[in-house]
Amino acid sequence: MTREIERVAGIPVVQIATIVPIMLTVGTNRIVPGVAIPHPTGDPAQGPEGDKKIRREIVMRAFRALTTPIDEQTIFEK
């Protein structure tokens, strides 16, 4: 889905998910690893504030992925 959106729309699509090898296999170009499968963009164990802090950090990393020129599939770690 990610790959086809990027191909058809001609815009960068960053995928946030936890199982990085699957994203590599299906052809996602901009990859941000998520926190965990059931909560990729948050960590409820950290309490409401910690949860939101992590979410903001991940979204900022997604922005970094969207604004970075790349030549091949790239994983944006911390």
Added chain:
Amino acid sequence: MTYRIVHYINQFYAGIGGEEKADYAPEVREGVVGPGMQIQKLLENDAVVVGTVICGDGFYGENTEEARAKCLEMIAALKPDAFVAGPAFNAGRYGFACGDIAAAVGEKLGIPTVTAMYHENPGVELFSKKTYIVATGDSARAMGQALPAMTKLLHKLVMKEEMGPARLEGYIHRGMRKSFFHEKSGAERAVDMLLAKLRGEPYRTEYEMPVFNKIPPAPPVKDLKKAKIALISSGGIVPKGNPDHIRVSSAESYGAYDISKLEDMTPENYESIHGGYDREWANIDPDVVLPLDVMRELEAEGVFAKIHPVFYTTTGTGTAVAHAERFGQEIGELLKNAEVDAAILTST
């Protein structure tokens, strides 16, 4: 009863000419032409090749709709019980024409169709699900093996004999799976496979993994401050009550929802229906799957311009690759028309 067969070939195999005659318009001739002679011989008395439709490869490739319509008309007029095209070996345009016309005949006339080509011919990827494609060598040197193989399959189809799996019948996998009872349970078969693998013996998977395409990365967003960003998810996040009945797994649809007035996802307005992960946290706060609250804050801070008003969502578990690709193509088209600059897609 003698069944009626129509054969399709290009200008080259009809003896009309090579590349200089590739613009040859569709023509129909009575009986067999070129490789059809051998097909007729192999069919013996069960079926007769009543006519041959000929079209230049260039003509078919460049005027596909016109060529398809004309050929279909000629083929339909011959009232065939089955249709055969090629073999095309590794000729790309010929393979495209054979696959395209075979798929069209199968769809419009509702009769069995067979063609044959080399496994790397682009016609395989385009049409292997819509017609039987017999695997051949890469050039006409393989004619001697190709014709008996495709005729055998054609004969089987026209006589309505039961069709076996691709691997045994010699055609290219059509992406279909048939259910049957095996004498050994799945667990026993899996252990047998594992043992064979450990011993370095040959084994064959029962479920081949699909091969995915890769694409060159899109250029980055130039100015984030001016960017309109879309939110998309395959994490099963939907408006509470799942108004469009998106499936909890093996989804065949996606939803499009207006989030322009939504500041935060809460258990009151959104929920997760995904059947492939523990939804406890997502149902307490859907933002842990789709980060709307933080996106709204960053939008207000001016980090980027605007969240696209429509949120696209589905469940990505057991979802067929073909469906997922179609969702992506349709959503991609919508985002393009809406002049969206980038997208964030979350998956679980």
